[in-house]
Amino acid sequence: MPVLFGIPLIGWIQMLLGSALVLFVLIKFLLRPKKKKTAGYLIRDVHVIIGDGSELFHQNVLIKDEVIQKISSEPVEDAAVTVIDGSGLTLMPGLIDAHVHIQGGFSCRSEEESDVFLQKKIPQIFREGVLPYGITTIKDLDAPKHFIYKLRRKLKSGEILGPELRIVGPNFTAPDGHPASTLGSNSPWARAEMAIEVSGPEQVSAGIRELKQAGVDFLKFTYQGGDYWYFDEKRIIRKIEKALMQQIIREGKENGLLATAHVFYYDDVKELLEAGIYGIEHGILDRDLEPDDPIIALWKQSGARFVPTVNAMTYEKDSARLVHSLHNLKVLYDAGIPIAMGTDNMLESMTGAIEHRELAYYVEAGLSPMQAIVLATKNSAEYLGVADRKGLVNEGMDADLILLEKDPGTDISNIQFIDKVFLKGRIVFSQKAISSYAIPDYAYPSEVSQLRYRRADGTETRCVDISGYAEQAEITQTLLKDDAPWSEEIFHVAGDLSCTDWHYSRPSDQTELLARKDGDYIKLSGTFKGKAQDKTFKIGDGLWYQMMEMAMPAFIASEEKQIVFYSIGTGNNRGAMGLGEFSAEKAGEETITVNGRSYDCVKIAVVLTAFSWAWTGFYWYDKKSGQLVQTGEKGKNADKNGYRLSEIL
Numbered sequence: 087m088p089v090l091f092g093i094p095l096i097g098w099i100q101m102l103l104g105s106a107l108v109l110f111v112l113i114k115f116l117l118r119p120k121k122k123k124t125a126g127y128l129i130r131d132v133h134v135i136i137g138d139g140s141e142l143f144h145q146n147v148l149i150k151d152e153v154i155q156k157i158s159s160e161p162v163e164d165a166a167v168t169v170i171d172g173s174g175l176t177l178m179p180g181l182i183d184a185h186v187h188i189q190g191g192f193s194c195r196s197e198e199e200s201d202v203f204l205q206k207k208i209p210q211i212f213r214e215g216v217l218p219y220g221i222t223t224i225k226d227l228d229a230p231k232h233f234i235y236k237l238r239r240k241l242k243s244g245e246i247l248g249p250e251l252r253i254v255g256p257n258f259t260a261p262d263g264h265p266a267s268t269l270g271s272n273s274p275w276a277r278a279e280m281a282i283e284v285s286g287p288e289q290v291s292a293g294i295r296e297l298k299q300a301g302v303d304f305l306k307f308t309y310q311g312g313d314y315w316y317f318d319e320k321r322i323i324r325k326i327e328k329a330l331m332q333q334i335i336r337e338g339k340e341n342g343l344l345a346t347a348h349v350f351y352y353d354d355v356k357e358l359l360e361a362g363i364y365g366i367e368h369g370i371l372d373r374d375l376e377p378d379d380p381i382i383a384l385w386k387q388s389g390a391r392f393v394p395t396v397n398a399m400t401y402e403k404d405s406a407r408l409v410h411s412l413h414n415l416k417v418l419y420d421a422g423i424p425i426a427m428g429t430d431n432m433l434e435s436m437t438g439a440i441e442h443r444e445l446a447y448y449v450e451a452g453l454s455p456m457q458a459i460v461l462a463t464k465n466s467a468e469y470l471g472v473a474d475r476k477g478l479v480n481e482g483m484d485a486d487l488i489l490l491e492k493d494p495g496t497d498i499s500n501i502q503f504i505d506k507v508f509l510k511g512r513i514v515f516s517q518k519a520i521s522s523y524a525i526p527d528y529a530y531p532s533e534v535s536q537l538r539y540r541r542a543d544g545t546e547t548r549c550v551d552i553s554g555y556a557e558q559a560e561i562t563q564t565l566l567k568d569d570a571p572w573s574e575e576i577f578h579v580a581g582d583l584s585c586t587d588w589h590y591s592r593p594s595d596q597t598e599l600l601a602r603k604d605g606d607y608i609k610l611s612g613t614f615k616g617k618a619q620d621k622t623f624k625i626g627d628g629l630w631y632q633m634m635e636m637a638m639p640a641f642i643a644s645e646e647k648q649i650v651f652y653s654i655g656t657g658n659n660r661g662a663m664g665l666g667e668f669s670a671e672k673a674g675e676e677t678i679t680v681n682g683r684s685y686d687c688v689k690i691a692v693v694l695t696a697f698s699w700a701w702t703g704f705y706w707y708d709k710k711s712g713q714l715v716q717t718g719e720k721g722k723n724a725d726k727n728g729y730r731l732s733e734i735l
């Protein structure tokens with residue numbers, strides 16, 4: 087071994103390698119990616135709804151490093167943060183929904199499909215349908231297990247931006263129980279992923295072991311048997327045996343997992359309470375409770391919590407369930423039963439408008455708006471075991487916050503006027519300023535008094551009367567179904583063809599509506615399918631194109647390539663009685679021939695902005711007169727659903 091300066095060569099080599107390693111680590115450290123710190127926000131002079139039923143006025147709220155650092159009526163200074171003027175605005179905790187179905191087995195029939203859904207759809211659902219509605223924490227029930235475990239990992243790592251997630255994993259049920267034979271009937275894969283069908287104690291123990299290993303937050307099982315309406319189909323479901331129900335609750339507790347139960351009937355609720363259930367989901371829907379019913383004392387004593395899911399009862403075949411749900415919510419609330427907000431929202435096809443509607447139902451049941459808010463914030467956080475971090479606007483809590491233009495504590499429908507949503511201190515939604523456009527005044531040709539359009543399959547005719555346009559800025563539209571009048575609409579419009587008021591009548595299902603533009607808002611009143619309506623939508627300087635197709639000629643005449651406009655939904659879908667946001671775009675020119683006559687047309691493509699992937703409508707307008715010539719849509723029903731100009735009078 088050669089030796090240099092008394093040190094063997096191997097020693098030199100070791101020293102050299104050692105210093106190289108130190109140098110390498112040092113360089114790595116110096117060049118490490120700097121973690122970008124969000125500097126934070128200071129919301130000045132804001133009204134604060136705490137979440138526990140109390141409120142504070144003229145507060146300065148400092149948000150930094152994911153949490154609420156300071157709340158004070160004294161001036162707060164921090165040069166590093168962005169200041170938001172909160173005067174006239176209300177700040178409240180993010181909404182917490184304790185009963186959500188992110189994936190009900192409808193869109194996915196295999197793990198591969200579910201992976202695609204997770205990568206492609208989920209980020210969009212959270213970005214467009216959840217966070218903009220102020221929903222910052224959810225508990226998912228029985229989504230396919232591999233899907234939900236993967237989603238939880240991606241949310242934790244930050245790969246997907248979304249609400250904080252609690253899960254229960256698959257749902258214990260009897261063989262052929264719900265959701266095995268209901269949601270799980272869409273595919274064998276979904277069935278095995280969503281339900282653990284148990285008929286003996288070993289299966290229960292094995293299931294609990296599996297879920298404990300998977301690290302779920304709670305257990306859930308179904309305790310309902312008999313008739314079950316799965317959409318329009320009546321199915322018979324089996325109820326889990328009583329002894330197994332008791333075992334799930336007991337063994338769950340021994341393993342640190344509290345159990346919640348899907349339940350509809352009085353007798354079943356009673357057995358669950360006696361067995362020490364943690365959470366009752368849905369509730370007693372087969373009768374109205376009297377305040378002195380013995381089950382209430384039992385309930386109080388058991389300490390069980392309650393998640394009402396009132397809005398879900400609006401989809402039930404038996405309309406009495408909604409009535410019982412509303413009645414019993416108030417009785418249980420007055421008795422001091424701890425209640426958390428849950429909606430049964432199916433996020434595959436619905437948005438956070440459901441959570442807002444659920445809150446409105448709590449008020450309809452007899453709670454004050456502030457009491458309803460407590461259910462959806464403090465109480466839900468307690469129910470989900472996250473009350474140390476969520477559910478209140480307090481110093482040290484996670485900065486999951488909603489900043490609103492109007493105060494939902496005085497009128498719960500103000501929950502729709504969300505300006506910003508913060509998720510752990512980061513702004514994840516900010517209300518777009520409503521765009522205003524330079525749309526020129528437009529006049530329909532005075533020689534035409536009526537335009538008729540016939541649906542391609544011959545079932546419907548639309549008669550648009552513009553004879554009152556020149557004199558009174560009035561347009562009427564009558565829809566004939568199989569040649570019998572079905573609905574009538576009268577519009578009054580401004581020069582740019584945006585609506586100033588709208589009267590809609592559809593006697594067949596007791597629909598009679600009046601909407602009127604009033605400053606920055608549209609006020610809607612009347613009845614929709616027999617149910618009273620009283621709503622306000624913010625519109626600002628935006629375009630209200632209620633008679634969408636007939637308003638486009640003004641847009642076509644403008645320099646704008648694309649516009650966003652608003653329209654109130656009247657159909658049989660979830661957008662009914664809500665203000666839909668649409669986008670219209672000029673999509674080139676085409677020659678269209680109808681009734682043997684050719685028209686050089688401008689083609690307009692329209693999408694509902696929150697569901698741009700789901701539907702695109704096409705409209706062709708005669709370049710010369712501006713009149714509508716033909717409509718159609720993208721996809722399978724393109725030919726069937728289109729209308730064509732059939733007569734000009």
Ligand SMILES: [Zn+2]
Pocket residue numbers: 185187227430
């Ligand atoms: Zn549910």
